[in-house]
Amino acid sequence: MNRTMEAALNEQIKNELSSAYIYLGMAAYCESVNLPGMAHWLEVQAKEELEHAMKFYRHVNDRGGRVQLQAIPEPSCDYASPVAVFEAVLAHEQKITAMIHKLYALAVEEKDYASLPLLQWFIEEQVEEEKSADEVLQKLRMAGDSKSALLFLDSQLGTREE
Ligand code: FE
Numbered sequence: 001m002n003r004t005m006e007a008a009l010n011e012q013i014k015n016e017l018s019s020a021y022i023y024l025g026m027a028a029y030c031e032s033v034n035l036p037g038m039a040h041w042l043e044v045q046a047k048e049e050l051e052h053a054m055k056f057y058r059h060v061n062d063r064g065g066r067v068q069l070q071a072i073p074e075p076s077c078d079y080a081s082p083v084a085v086f087e088a089v090l091a092h093e094q095k096i097t098a099m100i101h102k103l104y105a106l107a108v109e110e111k112d113y114a115s116l117p118l119l120q121w122f123i124e125e126q127v128e129e130e131k132s133a134d135e136v137l138q139k140l141r142m143a144g145d146s147k148s149a150l151l152f153l154d155s156q157l158g159t160r161e162e
Pocket of ligand 1: 016019048049052096
């Protein structure tokens with residue numbers, strides 16, 4: 001695997017780990033405001049991000065590249081509201097989607113065809129990620145100031161499978 005691609009994939013390992021950390025910070029906030037279902041949803045999300053990081057980690061290793069782990073920034077554990085949390089989730093996933101698309105374009109440019117199936121998987125995964133984040137956000141906005149709607153939504157999110 002060429003050095004440009006190796007560096008870009010190492011960067012993405014960091015970005016996925018950083019995503020996990022960001023979602024864990026959001027989960028901690030939800031826990032602190034007594035929304036355990038939302039916290040659970042975000043914990044599951046955080047675990048998924050760890051799996052994403054591991055997919056890139058495996059790929060770099062399997063292709064004979066060298067994994068370089070980078071520092072991940074400190075995430076926030078404080079948000080203005082549950083709506084603010086899920087606005088941030090959606091915005092974050094959109095940012096990740098752009099990163100994956102850039103990686104795909106780079107792999108084509110670098111003729112690193114062996115990375116394309118993996119990146120294709122991530123392109124499809126991001127469609128799902130944005131969809132599910134947007135779904136929760138829309139429901140939260142619909143709930144508005146209704147405490148009972150918020151509690152109902154919270155218990156619904158608590159059923160997300162690992
Ligand atoms: Fe991810």
